[in-house]
Amino acid sequence: MKRLFALNRWLGWLTLSLLAAALWLVFTAPLDYQQGNSVRILYMHVPSAKMALFVYIALTVFSAWHLWKKSETADILAEASAPVGAAFALVTLVSGSIWGKPMWGTWWAWDARLTSMLVLLILYMGIIALRNGIDDPIKGGRATAILAIFGAIDLPIIHFSVSWWRTLHQPPSFGQASTGSTITGPLLPPLVWMSVAFIFLGTYLVILKAREIRGRRILENLETERTSHA
Amino acid sequence: MPDYSVYVIAVYALATLVYGGITLSSWRAIKGIETRIAQQKNMPLEKKYH
Numbered sequence: 001m002k003r004l005f006a007l008n009r010w011l012g013w014l015t016l017s018l019l020a021a022a023l024w025l026v027f028t029a030p031l032d033y034q035q036g037n038s039v040r041i042l043y044m045h046v047p048s049a050k051m052a053l054f055v056y057i058a059l060t061v062f063s064a065w066h067l068w069k070k071s072e073t074a075d076i077l078a079e080a081s082a083p084v085g086a087a088f089a090l091v092t093l094v095s096g097s098i099w100g101k102p103m104w105g106t107w108w109a110w111d112a113r114l115t116s117m118l119v120l121l122i123l124y125m126g127i128i129a130l131r132n133g134i135d136d137p138i139k140g141g142r143a144t145a146i147l148a149i150f151g152a153i154d155l156p157i158i159h160f161s162v163s164w165w166r167t168l169h170q171p172p173s174f175g176q177a178s179t180g181s182t183i184t185g186p187l188l189p190p191l192v193w194m195s196v197a198f199i200f201l202g203t204y205l206v207i208l209k210a211r212e213i214r215g216r217r218i219l220e221n222l223e224t225e226r227t228s229h230a
Numbered sequence: 231m232p233d234y235s236v237y238v239i240a241v242y243a244l245a246t247l248v249y250g251g252i253t254l255s256s257w258r259a260i261k262g263i264e265t266r267i268a269q270q271k272n273m274p275l276e277k278k279y280h
Contacts (some may be wrong), residue, residue, distance in 0.1 A: 038234035041241045046255050048245070095241045104233050201249065208256045215263035222270040 001073060001214060008207040015204045018197035024137035032187065041099040043190050049092040052120060053155055055085035055202055059127075060152045063145035075141040076217070078132060078148065080209035084202060086124035093117055104168060110159035112167035123151040127149060137217075144155035 022043070032039035041176035067073055094112065097107045108114065127144050134140035162171045183191065 036231045040238045044241050044245050087252050091248050093244050098237050098241050178273050212259045219267050
């Protein structure tokens with residue numbers, strides 16, 4: 001893990017450069033003929049939503065790996081993924097709500113996509129709360145891993161919600177095999193750059209959080225060792 | 231067409247706050263934890279246990 005933490009410093013600089021380039025593209029991209037300036041919300045909303053899902057996939061994989069191999073590294077990475085994923089889900093919901101007001105005329109609707117995304121945020125919060133609520137770290141790790149794996153059922157629901165149900169949220173407009181992208185050419189590069197930058201941002205944040213959690217565990221062990229010798 | 235700048239600013243300010251906040255809080259926590267680990271490791275045994 002130490003090598004990963006050393007690499008993360010470079011990953012941080014790379015993320016910052018990619019974000020700067022993406023932001024430049026975002027604010028120089030042409031306006032949408034219908035949405036005007038508010039189309040720029042898309043470049044923050046969509047990458048955040050994709051990352052909220054990707055981080056949960058990673059959390060599920062780390063949880064399964066931890067349950068199967070009893071790996072502490074997997075447990076640390078799973079613990080680190082939850083707050084990062086929660087941050088992405090929070091930005092997705094709030095940015096969607098802010099975008100919804102001028103475009104739909106409402107801040108919120110109990111629509112299948114919005115509700116399933118809210119469930120994802122609640123799942124992330126539940127995973128964090130469950131881990132903090134169990135004193136024994138081994139039991140806490142196992143319980144959160146089981147909850148995370150069961151919670152993964154929400155991922156296909158979020159993804160297919162706009163196809164399965166009639167929703168206020170529009171159908172997918174990006175990355176469809178049959179239709180390609182329904183986003184017009186000049187609006188696409190900022191979205192692609194921002195999405196790539198967000199993959200790096202998510203990876204950077206998970207590794208950074210993992211370093212914090214690993215450090216805290218080492219410190220707790222040192223302090224326990226000290227009290228047991230006293 | 232209305233100017234939606236205020237909505238755009240609100241979204242980018244929120245994202246900066248959330249992602250910047252999580253990064254800064256982690257950096258701060260790591261700095262504190264690593265300093266305390268170094269102190270624990272360098273502490274002489276008699277001081278460490280009393």
